[in-house]
Amino acid sequence: VVSMVASSMETKALMDANTAYCERHKVFQMFEGLMSRLxxxxPDDPIGFLIGELQADRKPRVILGSFDTEVLAAQAEALRSAKGLVIVDANQVLSTIVASSVGDEAKAHLDKGEPIPDLLLVQALTQRLLSDECAQRGWVLLNFPQTLEQAQHLLAMGNLPTLVVHLDVPLEQTLARVTLRRYDPDDPTGAVAFHLERNPPSDPAVLARLKQRPEDSEGAVRAQVARGTGGGP
Known part of the structure; x- marks a missing residue:
């Protein structure tokens, strides 16, 4: 009985050591990533493909999300500064999609007043993510995907992230940051942004004419957070 107990303890110690090793070296995540890419x-030659994947010098590919766009932008900039990653903003890609290879199809939908289908949007994003710049430096994709269908399209086109992070910011902190933002309607460039607490304008006349963007209202922010957390339509 004593020998059986000792053997059981040795087996458990070995299993614990193996688990600790795998966690320390992220072995489980590595194999999950390899199997996902496979x-x-x-590939016709899966063994050769896996060997190539292990030997490849792959740069980080990060999906970063948050309802607080200021926190999101700050963390993305920190990643760019620390790791040299290319920041890819889906909204910016959307604004230039007409000039991409799927531009004609996208324009046809826009001309009809229809939203651009997820497939076209992901195709345009993929062109950016597979660009030489992103391949050489790695990328951080902001607030995308937002739906299961978008995620499926993203993976199907080979855009497998090495890390997915959602920055959870308390709602009240987000409200204080976003709802106090203002813009000057007399500034045609919109280049100067104001915050009623952090950087209010020194000119009382400018302060008096500041406006709040609809998406910065408390109701809009709460609705966006509710949709993202499953608490709303």
Missing amino acids: VIER
Whole structure:
């Protein structure tokens, strides 16, 4: 009985050591990533493909999300400064999608007043994510995907992230940051942004004419957070 107990303790110690090793070196995540890329790419030579993946000098590919766009932008900039990653903003890609290879199809939908289908948006994003700049430096994709369908399209096109992070910011902190933002309607460039607490204008006349963007209202912010957390339509 004593020998059986000792053997059981040795087995448990070995299992604990193996688990600690795998966690320390992120072995589970590595194999999960390899299997995901294998299923997505479906190479004719899976062994050769896996060897190539292990030998490749792959740069970080990060999906970063947050309802607080200021916190999101600050963290993305920190990643760019520390790791040299290219910041890819889905909204910016959307604004230039007409000039991309899927531009004609996208324009046809826009001309009809229809939203651009997720597939076209992801195709345009993929062109950016697979660019030489992103391949050489790695990328951080902001607030995308936002739906399961977008995520499926993203993975199907080979955009497998190495890390996915959602920055959870307390709602009251987000409200204080966003709802006090203002813009000057007399500034045609919109280049100067104001915050009623952090950087209010020194000119009383400018302060008096400041406006709040609809998306910065408390109701809009609460609705966006509710949608993202499953608490709203």
